[in-house]
Amino acid sequence: xxxxxxxxxxxxxxRERETVFWSLFFSLLMATLxxxxxxxxxxxxxxxxxxxxLVDSPLLSEGSQFHSVLSSISDADGIRSEDDxxxxxxxxxxxxxxxxxxxxxxxxxxxxQGMRLVVSGSGFNQTIIKTFLDEYNQTTQTVKGxxxxxxxxLFKTITDVMNRKDYLKQTSVSPTGGDVMATFFYALLxxxxxxxxxxxxxxxxxxxxxxxxxxxxxxxxxxxxFKLFLYNISASLAFxxxxxxxxxxxxxxxxxxxxxxxxxxxxLTCIIGTITGVFFGTATGxxxxxxxxxxAITIGGTLFSSFLAGLMATGMKYFVxxxxxxxxxxxxxxxxxxxxxxxxxxxxxxxxxxxxxxxCIISLVxxxxxxxxxxxxxxxxx
Amino acid sequence: MQVFKAYFKIIKKNLPMLIMxxxxxxxxxxxxxxxxxxxxxxSFSTSKSDLALINDDQxxxxxxxxxxxxxxxxxxxxxxxxxxxxxxxxxxxxxDYILRIPKGFSEGFIAGKSVQLEQTKGIDQxxxxxxxxxxxxxxxTASLYAKHGGQLTQAEIVEKTTKDLSTETPVEVxxxxxxxxxxxxxxxxxxxxxxxxxxILIFGISTFxxxxxxxxxxxxxxxxxxxxRQVFFQRLAGDFCLTLVLWAITxxxxxxxxxxxxxxxxxxxxxxxxxxxxxxxxxxxxxLGSLIKSKNSLSAAANTIALGSSFLCxxxxxxxxxxxxxxxxxxxIPTYWYIRGNNxxxxxxxxxxxxxxxxxxxxxxxxxxxxAITAISMVINKQRRVExxx
Numbered sequence: 001x002x003x004x005x006x007x008x009x010x011x012x013x014x015r016e017r018e019t020v021f022w023s024l025f026f027s028l029l030m031a032t033l034x035x036x037x038x039x040x041x042x043x044x045x046x047x048x049x050x051x052x053x054l055v056d057s058p059l060l061s062e063g064s065q066f067h068s069v070l071s072s073i074s075d076a077d078g079i080r081s082e083d084d085x086x087x088x089x090x091x092x093x094x095x096x097x098x099x100x101x102x103x104x105x106x107x108x109x110x111x112x113q114g115m116r117l118v119v120s121g122s123g124f125n126q127t128i129i130k131t132f133l134d135e136y137n138q139t140t141q142t143v144k145g146x147x148x149x150x151x152x153x154l155f156k157t158i159t160d161v162m163n164r165k166d167y168l169k170q171t172s173v174s175p176t177g178g179d180v181m182a183t184f185f186y187a188l189l190x191x192x193x194x195x196x197x198x199x200x201x202x203x204x205x206x207x208x209x210x211x212x213x214x215x216x217x218x219x220x221x222x223x224x225x226f227k228l229f230l231y232n233i234s235a236s237l238a239f240x241x242x243x244x245x246x247x248x249x250x251x252x253x254x255x256x257x258x259x260x261x262x263x264x265x266x267x268l269t270c271i272i273g274t275i276t277g278v279f280f281g282t283a284t285g286x287x288x289x290x291x292x293x294x295x296a297i298t299i300g301g302t303l304f305s306s307f308l309a310g311l312m313a314t315g316m317k318y319f320v321x322x323x324x325x326x327x328x329x330x331x332x333x334x335x336x337x338x339x340x341x342x343x344x345x346x347x348x349x350x351x352x353x354x355x356x357x358x359x360c361i362i363s364l365v366x367x368x369x370x371x372x373x374x375x376x377x378x379x380x381x382x
Numbered sequence: 383m384q385v386f387k388a389y390f391k392i393i394k395k396n397l398p399m400l401i402m403x404x405x406x407x408x409x410x411x412x413x414x415x416x417x418x419x420x421x422x423x424x425s426f427s428t429s430k431s432d433l434a435l436i437n438d439d440q441x442x443x444x445x446x447x448x449x450x451x452x453x454x455x456x457x458x459x460x461x462x463x464x465x466x467x468x469x470x471x472x473x474x475x476x477x478d479y480i481l482r483i484p485k486g487f488s489e490g491f492i493a494g495k496s497v498q499l500e501q502t503k504g505i506d507q508x509x510x511x512x513x514x515x516x517x518x519x520x521x522x523t524a525s526l527y528a529k530h531g532g533q534l535t536q537a538e539i540v541e542k543t544t545k546d547l548s549t550e551t552p553v554e555v556x557x558x559x560x561x562x563x564x565x566x567x568x569x570x571x572x573x574x575x576x577x578x579x580x581x582i583l584i585f586g587i588s589t590f591x592x593x594x595x596x597x598x599x600x601x602x603x604x605x606x607x608x609x610x611r612q613v614f615f616q617r618l619a620g621d622f623c624l625t626l627v628l629w630a631i632t633x634x635x636x637x638x639x640x641x642x643x644x645x646x647x648x649x650x651x652x653x654x655x656x657x658x659x660x661x662x663x664x665x666x667x668x669x670l671g672s673l674i675k676s677k678n679s680l681s682a683a684a685n686t687i688a689l690g691s692s693f694l695c696x697x698x699x700x701x702x703x704x705x706x707x708x709x710x711x712x713x714x715i716p717t718y719w720y721i722r723g724n725n726x727x728x729x730x731x732x733x734x735x736x737x738x739x740x741x742x743x744x745x746x747x748x749x750x751x752x753x754a755i756t757a758i759s760m761v762i763n764k765q766r767r768v769e770x771x772x
Contacts, residue, residue, distance in 0.1 A: 018675065022682030029686055030693075036708045037693045047507035085511075118554045124508040126553075127429040131515045133551040142523050142546045146530050167521040168514055169498040171482075183474075198681050291677070292399040292589060299585075299681050300406040307410045311689075312577070312698045316414065318474035322462075345473055351466070 001223060005231035006238075009206075013199075013239050023199065023240075027192040027247040034188060035255045038181045050125045051087045053096035053108030060090075060111050069136055085128070109133065182344065183337070185257045187311035190336035192247050193273030194305060196240035197281030197298040203236050204285030204370075209379050216379075225374060229282075237278050244270045260344040265352065269343070272359050273336040277302070279366035280332070286373040302333070309333035335359050385603075385613050389620030392590050403585055404628075407578035408635055415571045415639060431509040432457045433479035434468050442488030444524065447540030451520050451547065452481075456513060472502065478509035481517070491521070492528050492536060520547060565648065568640050569728035572652050573697045573721050575632050576659060580717070581688035582628055583663040584670060587621050588680055591671025614763055618668070625664045629657050651727045651741060658748045659720040665755035666716075672762045691717040701725060716751040719744045 014020060054060070054076070060067055071077035074086035089096075089105060096108040100120050107119035107129050115133055119126040207229060209216040218228065248270055251257050259266050281298055288294035303311075308331050310317035317337060321328045328334045339355040346352070393400070435458050439445040452458060461471040471477045482500040490497035499517065503510040524543045527534055531542065594600065594617065603613060633653055637644055644652070666687070674680050692698055694708060695717035701709065712718040723744035730737055 016676070016678070018679040019682075022679040022686070026682040026686045030689060033690050033693050037699055037704055039705055039708075047511055114552070116552050116554065120555065122429055122555075124429045124431075124512050128508070128512050128515065130428060130551055130553060131512060131519070134547075134549060135515070135519050137551060138519075138523070138546050138549040141549055142526055145542070145546070146526060150530060150532050164518065164522050165525070167498055167518055168501045171500050171502050195682075195685070199678060202678065290396075290399070292396050293402070295677060295681060296399040296402040296585070299685070300402055303685070304406050304410065307413070312410065312574075312692075313414050315474060315476075318470065318476055321470070322476075341473070345469065346466075 001227070002231050005223075005228060006235045009203075009232045009235035010239060012206075013236060019199070023195070023243055024246065026195075027188070027243070028250055030188055030191075031185065031247060031251050031255060034181075034184050035257075038184060049084050049087045050128060051089060051099075051105040052129055053099050053105045054088050054090045055093050055096055055108060055110050055112075056090050057110075057112045066111060066136065073132070085132070182257055182259070183310050183314050183317070183341070185251050185255075186337040186340040187306050187309045187317070187333065189244070189248060189251065189270065189340065190273060190309055190333040191302060191306040191311060192244050193240075193270060193336055194277040194280065194302040194332055195299075196236075196244075196274050196277035197284065197302060198295060199240065200233065200236055200278045200281030201285040201288075201291075201294045201298055203232055204282055204374075205291075206232065207374065208286070208377070219379070225377075226371060229371070229374060233278060233282065237275065240274045240278060241271055244274050258344070259340065262343050265343055265349075266340065269336060269339045269352075269356065272356055272363070273332070273339075276332050276336075276359050276363045276366070279363045279370065282370040283366040286370050305331045305333035309337040329358060330362075332359065332362060335362075383616060385608070385616035386620050389590060389617060390623075392593055393620075393624065396589065399589075400582075400586055403582045404631065407582055408632070411571065411574040411578050411632075412635060412639055414574055415567065428455070429509070429512070430456045431479060431513045432459045432477045433481055433513060434459055434461050434471060434477050436480070436482040438485040439483045439487045443536035443540055444488035444491060445483050447536075447544060448483070448517075448520055451544060452516070455516050472504045475504060478504045479513050480504075481513075488536060491525070492539070494529065523547065564640070564643065565728040568636075568643060568648075568652065569724045571636060571639060572656060572724045575636070575656060576695075576697045576717050576720055577688055577692040579628065579632060579656070579660055580663045580666065580691065581684060583625060583660070584667045584684040584687065585680075586624055586628075587664065587667035588671035588674065588684070589677075590620070591617075591668070592675075592677065592680070595671070595675075610764070614760065621664050621668060625660045629660045632656065647733055648727050648730055651730070652724060655720060655723045655727065655741075655745065655748075658745055658752070659716070662716045662720070662748050662752045662755070665752050665759065669755055669759045669762070672759050672766065691715050694718075696721050716748055719747045719751075723748070 052074075054070075067076060070086070070088065071079075074084050074088045075081075076086075076088040076090075080087075089099060091099070096105070096118075099105045100108060100118065103120075106123070106125040107117055109129070110116040110118070115137060117126075117130055117133055119129075205211045205215065207215050207218065207225065209219040219225070221228075245267065248266070252259055280301070284294050284297045284301075288297060308316060308320050308327060311333075317328070317334060320331070320334060328338070335355045335358055339352050339359075342349075342351040342355065433452070433456055435449065435452065437445060437449055449458075459471070459477050461467045461477060468477075468480050472480060480502040484497070484500060487497050487499065499521075501514070501517075520543060523546055524539050527539045527542050531539070534542070594603070604610070633656065636652075643649065670680070670683060670687070674683055694704075695701075695712045695715055696704055697717065701718075701721060704712070709718075723741055726741045726744065730741070
């Protein structure tokens with residue numbers, strides 16, 4: 001019996017070409033869009049040499065102190081190197097103002113009559129320029145101060161000023177590092193899993209005699225409703241899992257998004273996530289009143305949950321985790337996203353299993369609700 | 383006006399569904415604007431990085447001095463206890479940096495040993511570099527005093543260093559920003575509103591279209607004395623009313639979130655832009671409703687269009703972050719022009735022909751999209767009618 005119900009339901013699902021097309025096309029298209037829309041983001045957080053203007057002055061001849069200090073961290077001396085902090089453009093005041101207005105430079109510096117910085121707004125680039133100028137002025141002052149107190153230290157002090165030390169040691173928190181872009185794809189996969197709920201609403205329509213004529217016929221058959229439900233839903237589940245896995249394969253293999261090494265557990269997350277989505281749909285299917293309302297709950301619920309998990313803004317998931325921790329343990333998309341995240345970012349698996357366990361509990365609750373409402377429902381007349 | 387009236391009967395029946403969509407998607411819009419960190423651009427302020435600080439060398443004067451210097455020049459964020467909390471914060475860019483001052487750092491430093499602070503950088507490299515500069519600057523200055531200042535105590539070193547570091551270069555700001563202080567944030571709200579508008583309208587309008595397009599109902603309507611054109615325009619009028627209500631509600635939400643700032647010419651332009659865009663969404667929904675037959679595919683199509691256009695056109699991710707290729711493609715989508723309009727309005731300060739014309743061009747392009755898409759739906763509608771008889 002299982003084989004019969006399973007195969008025929010699978011056929012029914014696959015013959016609705018429009019639905020098959022959209023469920024697959026939707027996620028793949030979204031993934032592609034994400035990929036192109038965000039391909040630039042990784043660039044924006046990388047440090048780029050800051051362009052600054054320098055207003056020309058006779059005091060700024062080559063070999064002057066400021067010029068040589070600036071040259072050491074920029075291309076002011078005409079030598080460009082990889083780790084330059086600044087790219088210097090020297091010109092008149094008018095030129096510098098024009099550059100600033102058109103955004104070619106982040107700010108420009110007057111050296112004459114006391115050092116001055118002109119910028120067009122606030123930002124890290126501007127702050128870095130200011131920090132550099134502050135540092136230059138302040139070091140001059142420090143050296144003067146020390147020499148005043150302790151003239152004997154003159155020569156040594158100056159050599160030490162030139163030999164600045166780096167007091168920072170790099171450490172890393174995770175073997176994989178971080179990738180902002182990945183979080184969007186985690187949330188997208190979570191959405192692909194949960195959107196299975198809309199399709200499974202129709203699985204209930206196929207079983208409740210008051211909703212469709214097909215169900216009325218099925219209800220006359222000698223098979224127990226619970227069994228039928230399980231058979232039908234496993235067909236639907238199989239289809240949805242395949243869809244999600246295709247999306248996963250596309251994201252991992254074609255787009256090359258890094259999900260970490262634990263492929264088996266990543267697939268497990270997708271499967272559990274889809275199960276949660278499907279039972280969310282069936283529960284809505286038995287509880288909801290009108291078809292429009294059921295659609296609204298499943299689509300709205302899925303998208304809202306995905307929104308909380310960072311589908312539309314990366315910071316959202318963290319915001320929820322920090323300010324509404326309970327929500328992050330209830331919202332299925334947050335749990336799925338967090339499972340992917342912990343697989344990617346953590347060495348240990350405790351957090352991953354916690355997420356999976358909660359997802360299982362949620363699925364079980366939805367499944368129980370569905371069964372309790374479905375069972376023993378008989379119709380005297382339709 | 384039978385069709386028009388029938389339209390509202392359907393709306394009445396589906397009201398809970400519509401309200402549901404409205405609540406969910408408008409709360410997305412409001413939620414994201416509310417959680418966004420505000421940045422005002424009135425005068426120059428040094429950008430401060432956010433970092434988590436672990437001081438294992440507590441009690442040492444130098445370490446404490448360094449901490450208070452960091453406090454002045456960066457935001458020390460309390461991310462909660464435990465290593466996991468710090469890792470999460472770093473990944474989600476809540477902080478740019480984790481800094482650990484190891485035990486015995488101060489003593490070793492004064493004694494001239496080679497000691498180092500431990501840093502973990504986040505994703506934003508520029509913020510990290512700024513912090514590095516600050517830290518190295520403090521420590522290099524302190525080391526000059528420790529080596530050459532004679533026999534100074536830790537407290538004296540900290541005092542002298544902090545005093546020297548207070549030297550600041552004067553900064554002058556030449557702005558060309560908008561008169562409204564939080565214009566960017568308001569534009570952000572309106573950009574997000576493109577998502578809620580398009581998805582609510584597609585679900586709303588297309589659901590009704592599905593009802594009217596059921597073949598029995600369609601055949602019955604066709605044999606009525608109403609001309610096809612009348613039916614078409616009455617339905618369009620119904621859609622228009624729905625759109626108008628949605629626009630009013632979104633506008634009301636904008637007022638609730640941003641208040642008085644919207645009572646300005648910029649505000650009026652934003653509302654106008656949203657209105658024109660709502661009309662474009664109306665035409666898109668109408669077209670989709672004429673093309674799609676089943677509810678299930680409608681949901682996928684609606685999601686694809688709404689989420690896809692929002693991402694591609696810069697509603698969720700600012701337009702300037704999108705690659706050039708993406709932007710070129712996006713220009714063929716009306717949402718791009720709506721969002722471009724919003725961002726341009728945010729930068730408006732003086733209102734004259736020269737400054738307003740780029741904004742008006744985006745309006746005209748949106749209206750062009752509206753006209754073209756509506757024309758296509760009319761043709762399809764006519765085509766479908768012929769098919770039904772064939």
